Amino acid sequence: MAGRVSKPGATVVSRTVALLSAFDEAHPHLTLTELARRADLPLSTAHRLIAELTRLGALARTDSGEYVVGPRMWDVGLLAPVQTDVREVASPFLHDLYAATLATVHLAVLDGTRALYIDRISGKRSVPVVSKIGSRLPWHATGVGKVLMAHAPEDVRKRALSSPLRRITPYTITQPSRLQDQLERILVDGYATTVEEMSLGACSVAVPIRRRDEVVAALGIVVPNLRRDKGRLVAALNVAAHGIGRSLGHQTRPRLTRLPVRR
Amino acid sequence: MAGRVSKPGATVVSRTVALLSAFDEAHPHLTLTELARRADLPLSTAHRLIAELTRLGALARTDSGEYVVGPRMWDVGLLAPVQTDVREVASPFLHDLYAATLATVHLAVLDGTRALYIDRISGKRSVPVVSKIGSRLPWHATGVGKVLMAHAPEDVRKRALSSPLRRITPYTITQPSRLQDQLERILVDGYATTVEEMSLGACSVAVPIRRRDEVVAALGIVVPNLRRDKGRLVAALNVAAHGIGRSLGHQTRPRLTRLPVRR
DNA sequence: CGTAGACTTCCACTGGACGGAAGGACGTAG
DNA sequence: CTACGTCCTTCCGTCCAGTGGAAGTCTACG
Numbered sequence: 215m216a217g218r219v220s221k222p223g224a225t226v227v228s229r230t231v232a233l234l235s236a237f238d239e240a241h242p243h244l245t246l247t248e249l250a251r252r253a254d255l256p257l258s259t260a261h262r263l264i265a266e267l268t269r270l271g272a273l274a275r276t277d278s279g280e281y282v283v284g285p286r287m288w289d290v291g292l293l294a295p296v297q298t299d300v301r302e303v304a305s306p307f308l309h310d311l312y313a314a315t316l317a318t319v320h321l322a323v324l325d326g327t328r329a330l331y332i333d334r335i336s337g338k339r340s341v342p343v344v345s346k347i348g349s350r351l352p353w354h355a356t357g358v359g360k361v362l363m364a365h366a367p368e369d370v371r372k373r374a375l376s377s378p379l380r381r382i383t384p385y386t387i388t389q390p391s392r393l394q395d396q397l398e399r400i401l402v403d404g405y406a407t408t409v410e411e412m413s414l415g416a417c418s419v420a421v422p423i424r425r426r427d428e429v430v431a432a433l434g435i436v437v438p439n440l441r442r443d444k445g446r447l448v449a450a451l452n453v454a455a456h457g458i459g460r461s462l463g464h465q466t467r468p469r470l471t472r473l474p475v476r477r
Numbered sequence: 478m479a480g481r482v483s484k485p486g487a488t489v490v491s492r493t494v495a496l497l498s499a500f501d502e503a504h505p506h507l508t509l510t511e512l513a514r515r516a517d518l519p520l521s522t523a524h525r526l527i528a529e530l531t532r533l534g535a536l537a538r539t540d541s542g543e544y545v546v547g548p549r550m551w552d553v554g555l556l557a558p559v560q561t562d563v564r565e566v567a568s569p570f571l572h573d574l575y576a577a578t579l580a581t582v583h584l585a586v587l588d589g590t591r592a593l594y595i596d597r598i599s600g601k602r603s604v605p606v607v608s609k610i611g612s613r614l615p616w617h618a619t620g621v622g623k624v625l626m627a628h629a630p631e632d633v634r635k636r637a638l639s640s641p642l643r644r645i646t647p648y649t650i651t652q653p654s655r656l657q658d659q660l661e662r663i664l665v666d667g668y669a670t671t672v673e674e675m676s677l678g679a680c681s682v683a684v685p686i687r688r689r690d691e692v693v694a695a696l697g698i699v700v701p702n703l704r705r706d707k708g709r710l711v712a713a714l715n716v717a718a719h720g721i722g723r724s725l726g727h728q729t730r731p732r733l734t735r736l737p738v739r740r
Numbered sequence: 741c742g743t744a745g746a747c748t749t750c751c752a753c754t755g756g757a758c759g760g761a762a763g764g765a766c767g768t769a770g
Numbered sequence: 771c772t773a774c775g776t777c778c779t780t781c782c783g784t785c786c787a788g789t790g791g792a793a794g795t796c797t798a799c800g
Contacts, residue, residue, distance in 0.1 A: 219754085219755075219756090219788090219789065219790085220789085220790075225489075225529060225756075225757085226488075226489035226490065226493070226756085226757080226787090226788070227489065227493055227526055227529045227530060227533070228529065228533060230489070230490055230493050230494075231493075231530070231533045231534075231535050231549070234535075234550075234553050235549060235552075235553060237553060237556045238552075238556070239556070242556045242558070243558075245746075245747090246746075246747065246748095247745085247746060247747080255790095256789080256790050256791085257746090257747085257790085258748085258749085258750095258789080258790050258791075258792095259788080259789060259790060261747075261748070261749090262788080262789085262790095263490055263788095265748095266488060266490045266491065267490060267494070270490070270491060270494045271494075272494050272497075274557075274558075276558075279746095279747085282556070282557065282558050283553055283554065283556045283557040283558070284557060285557055285559050286494070286498060287497075287550065287553050287554045287557050288554045288555075288557035288559045288611070289498075289501075289554070289611060290497050290498060290500060290546055290550050290554055291546065291550045291551045291552070291553055291554015291555060291557070292551075292554060292609075292610060292611040293500045293501070293502070293505045293545075293546045293611075294537075294545065294546040294547060294548055294550050294551035294554070295505070295506075295537075295545050295546070296548050296551045305598075305599065306599070306600045306601040307601075309572065309575055309576075309598060309600055310600075312572055312576075313572075313575075313576040335568075335572060336568065336569070337569045337572055337573075338569040338570075346555075347555060348551070348552060348555040348556075482757090482758060482759085482785090482786075482787090488787075488788085489756095489757070489787080489788080508777075508778090509777075509778065509779095510776085510777060510778080518759095519758080519759050519760085520759085520777090520778085521758080521759050521760075521761090521779085521780085521781095522757085522758060522759060524778075524779070524780090525757080525758085525759095526757095528779095542777095542778085
């Protein structure tokens with residue numbers, strides 16, 4: 215390219231992607247300076263690239279002058295085959311579950327050692343929860359995360375148990391040995407639970423979804439407490455999870471071999 | 478840049494965006510050659526850029542060698558503030574409507590002269606419909622489209638009525654005068670209907686959603702026929718639409734002034 | 741009114757981007 | 771088996787698009 219390049223080897227494409235990826239859930243809008251810093255680009259370079267991205271609709275500007283991801287990226291992003299098959303097939307079942315319980319319902323897959331929420335239904339009367347579609351939450355503090363980890367390949371599980379387990383609430387379990395026990399228990403019981411481990415006042419139950427024999431996703435539900443109706447919830451979850459699994463069994467269409475790789 | 482440039486003025490950024498935008502609903506996966514052609518780039522240039530985008534996770538490759546939008550773009554796209562406020566607020570109401578009717582429920586906004594579907598709920602037992610989230614369908618053949626156009630500014634409506642109205646089924650209305658009459662009728666009645674105008678065997682009813690007095694979106698429902706329960710559906714839709722409108726009234730947070738601009 | 745912080749514009753230098761060409765890999769028709 | 775077509779991949783000489791420091795603008799604040 216030119217002049218005094220600060221970072222030889224950085225291509226325009228990588229800079230462009232870096233700018234787009236600078237946004238995340240905690241930072242859905244950024245100022246020019248923040249964007250430049252997060253993408254690790256000189257201000258004037260960032261300014262030029264951002265101006266063009268904005269002109270093209272890949273970024274947009276709010277009234278206040280901050281930048282946000284543009285409508286064009288929304289269009290494009292929706293076309294990514296991120297578990298489209300599971301999501302599409304599961305959708306009606308999620309609605310049924312929601313209708314039956316009026317609690318927040320989650321569909322998640324494993325992404326590295328975190329639970330990636332690929333769908334969510336939440337009502338006016340549901341317990342408030344932190345997850346959104348696209349959120350990634352720690353596996354050890356969520357019902358779906360524990361289920362997915364319990365059924366994960368051994369190396370993944372080993373790595374997950376040996377990496378630091380952040381305490382999120384006073385009830386978050388951070389001892390690897392206790393989690394190890396829980397994971398074994400989950401395989402026996404067929405479901406996982408959390409009790410205020412992710413957020414206070416929220417408990418969850420989750421079960422695996424299987425395509426043939428392989429666990430491909432997890433289905434979870436968030437409620438204020440588990441005392442009364444854990445059994446009823448597990449039953450409802452299992453009905454839905456089996457239904458989804460059965461529907462998944464049939465179809466065969468072009469799809470990625472592996473899970474999307476982490477950044 | 479260099480050598481013999483075929484298209485002086487085309488920047489790397491614009492080429493990158495062109496490649497990403499080459500995908501659409503009808504073409505969610507493309508071969509290298511198709512991508513190059515659709516983005517209007519020389520094959521080798523496209524190849525180089527695509528290879529890097531793939532390396533960065535902005536694109537991905539299927540088993541068969543075709544390219545698809547990458548998981549990274551999914552992450553980014555979800556952060557675009559495409560009517561996030563309306564969508565978030567409306568979500569629980571859509572579920573209620575779905576639970577009450579078990580029919581496909583739609584939330585749409587006007588995008589140029591088409592209806593952009595920003596949310597959708599569809600069950601196992603619903604009438605099959607063509608729309609997906611992110612779909613853009615012609616205004617004159619959809620319930621939500623007619624509602625939005627009836628309440629659109631005069632210049633938009635004029636332009637819509639004077640542009641070609643494609644026949645989609647034998648029942649699609651393509652005479653501007655008849656549509657004009659319908660639009661006036663919609664303002665009086667407070668709802669719009671379609672009868673197999675978009676797809677055979679599917680009818681729809683739709684009502685406007687208002688923030689204060691301004692129509693910001695439309696809520697629609699798709700059913701096999703309207704004879705029996707049009708009144709009941711309109712009532713249910715209005716309850717939900719008013720609820721959404723009321724909830725929208727309150728909030729104030731950073732948001733784009735205008736609708737996302739078309740490509 | 742000076743200082744600070746964020747944004748915008750300018751422009752001379754140069755190395756990253758360009759793309760034609762050539763070389764594989766695969767399928768299929770003769 | 772050879773020839774041809776289609777698609778993908780790699781190579782490399784040319785050169786202009788991209789770079790980023792510097793200077794200018796615009797608010798906001800004390």
